Amino acid sequence: MSASLIFDCAPLGSLVAYSDGTPKPPARFTKKLAAWERNNGVGRLVRKEPGRERPTYSSPPCFTLHEGDFSSGGIILVMVTRTYGIDSDLRFRVVERPxxxxxxxxxxxxxxxxxxxxxxxxxxxxxxxxxxxxxxARLDEVTADEVGADAVEGRAAA
Structure with missing residues (x-):
């Protein structure tokens, strides 16, 4: 599915996989494998931002996926996130909804x-x-109404 469908339909907290459609290279090709991993992965949907119009530039709507953390001694040192515009060429799919x-x-x-x-x-x-x-911060419980509304309205992104 396209990035715009993820932006429109997937709720925050969804696990989203993305791919460029190419096969994974063998592990012995470390540079090719690293390049492939930049365009193929999984992350949790943590933010959606509408498009912006400024006098000097405009940006399309986008969403951010949290891919993981690097920590030491229980302290997060680096948080890995990636942001994709709705015009991205990658293919996305919802792996798991909240x-x-x-x-x-x-x-x-x-x-x-x-x-x-x-x-x-x-x-x-x-x-x-x-x-x-x-x-x-505030707490927001995932309700049956929210999950049911996606199925009734035909908005299921998976």
Missing amino acids: KVGQVRVLQNVGDNVELLHLANNREAAELWLAKAGYAR
């Missing part, structure tokens, strides 16, 4: 909302929030 009962920890960033964490339940979300210390 389940009913899971809780999103969200924070407003400007006019947009960013997913900080996806917990299995409210208790786990509150515990994560207490440890992480985000002062302006």
Whole structure:
């Protein structure tokens, strides 16, 4: 599916795979494998940003996938995210949607909302929030109505 469908249909917290359609090269070709891995992977949808019009430039709507963290001693040193415009040539697919009962920890960033964490339940979300210390974060539970609305309206992105 296209990047614009992910932007329109996939809810925050969805696990999204992306690919350029080329086969994975053998491990012995380390440079080719590294290049292939830049265009083929999986990440959690953490942000959607509408397009912007400025006097000197314009940017299309885009979304950001969180691909992982590099940590040492329990402290995250580097967070790996990638942002894709809706005009991306890559192919995307929703691998997993948030389940009913899971809780999103969200924070407003400007006019947009960013997913900080996806917990299995409210208790786990509150515990994560207490440890992480985000002062302006809020909890948002995934409801059956939200999941059901995607199926009834035909918006399923998977």
